[in-house]
Amino acid sequence: MAVTTTDEVETAIGRPLTTEEEAFVELLIPELTAVIELYLNRKVEQETVVEEAQAHQDGRLFLSYGPIASITTITYPGETGPVALDSAAFTYEHRWLYVPWANAPYTVTYVAGDEPVNPAVKILVRNAIARTVLQGPVVGSGAISSYSVEGTAITYSRVSEGSTGVPGGGQPVGKFTVADITSIQRLQRLSYA
Numbered sequence: 754m755a756v757t758t759t760d761e762v763e764t765a766i767g768r769p770l771t772t773e774e775e776a777f778v779e780l781l782i783p784e785l786t787a788v789i790e791l792y793l794n795r796k797v798e799q800e801t802v803v804e805e806a807q808a809h810q811d812g813r814l815f816l817s818y819g820p821i822a823s824i825t826t827i828t829y830p831g832e833t834g835p836v837a838l839d840s841a842a843f844t845y846e847h848r849w850l851y852v853p854w855a856n857a858p859y860t861v862t863y864v865a866g867d868e869p870v871n872p873a874v875k876i877l878v879r880n881a882i883a884r885t886v887l888q889g890p891v892v893g894s895g896a897i898s899s900y901s902v903e904g905t906a907i908t909y910s911r912v913s914e915g916s917t918g919v920p921g922g923g924q925p926v927g928k929f930t931v932a933d934i935t936s937i938q939r940l941q942r943l944s945y946a
Contacts, residue, residue, distance in 0.1 A: 755782050755783070755786075755798075756782060756786045756797060756798055756870055756874060756875055756878045757782055757875055757878045757879040757882065758782075759775050759778050759779065761875075761879050762778050762879055762882050762883050762886065765879050765880060765882075765883035766883045766886055766887055770886070774886050777886070778882055778886065781881075781882045781885065782878065782882065785877075785878045785881055785882065785929075786798075786874075786878055788929075789874060789877065789878065789937060789940075792937050792941060793937070793940060793941050794941075795818060795819050795820065795865075795866070795867075796818045796819070796820075796865045796866030796867070797866060797867055797870055797871065797874045798866050798867060798868070798870045799822055799864055799865070799866035799867065799868045800818075800864070800865060800866050801825070801862065801863070801864055802816075802817070802818050802862070802863055802864070802865050803860065803861070803862045804816060804817055804818075804860070804861050804862075804863075805858065805859070805860050805861075806858070806859055806861065807856070807857070807858050807859075808852050808854065808855055808856060808857050808858075808859060809855065809856075810855050810856060811855060812851055812852050812853065812854065812855045813849050813850070813851055813852075814849070814850040814851075814852055814859060814861070815848055815849060815850075816845075816848045816849075816850055816861060816863065816865070817848075818848070818865035818866070819847060819848040819865055820847065820848075820865065820866070820867065821845055821847070821848060821850075821863055821864070821865055822863075822864040822865060822866065822868065823863065823864045824840070824843070824845060824850070824861065824862075824863045825862040825863055825864065826838075826860075826861070826862045827843055827850070827852065827859055827860070827861050827862075828859065828860045829852075829854065829857050829858065829859050829860075830857075830858060835860065838852070838853070871940065873936060873940060874940065877929075877933055877936055877937065880933070881929050881930075881933060884930070
């Protein structure tokens with residue numbers, strides 16, 4: 754399930770999308786979702802994650818994505834191959850997993866993310882895409898073409914001529930306004946409350 758759909762974008766812009774625009778919107782949905790996830794440092798919709806991590810000295814293992822909805826499997830290297838932990842052998846809270854062996858490598862398969870998707874995230878992605886479709890190749894006033902968050906730079910630049918799936922071959926990749934960035938910052942503060 755995606756954070757938003759082409760139908761929701763059509764409703765937001767008040768008209769049907771062209772075939773080119775629809776293909777472009779399908780490309781933008783995961784891209785803009787990934788930008789928000791990067792900034793929030795969490796999954797905004799539930800997704801299965803497989804991660805290899807080393808337990809700390811005290812048996813805690815920090816998982817990269819949250820919130821954790823469920824742990825599917827946890828394995829550690831045994832003498833004859835990977836050994837699965839019984840669910841009674843571990844606990845988890847937030848993004849911390851408590852395992853029985855300290856300083857050991859583990860492979861964890863888990864489901865992380867919000868269910869349902871936060872309505873504010875859905876609105877942010879849908880509106881940024883609608884704005885991109887409506888404004889076309891000209892970046893409107895109040896739109897941000899690049900910004901940096903804690904050393905991570907996000908830049909929305911023009912796609913080179915002749916790119917596939919992009920109307921006009923030169924559309925911007927997506928537009929977040931200053932208000933969108935402020936909303937994302939508020940969501941980040943709420944994520945850790």
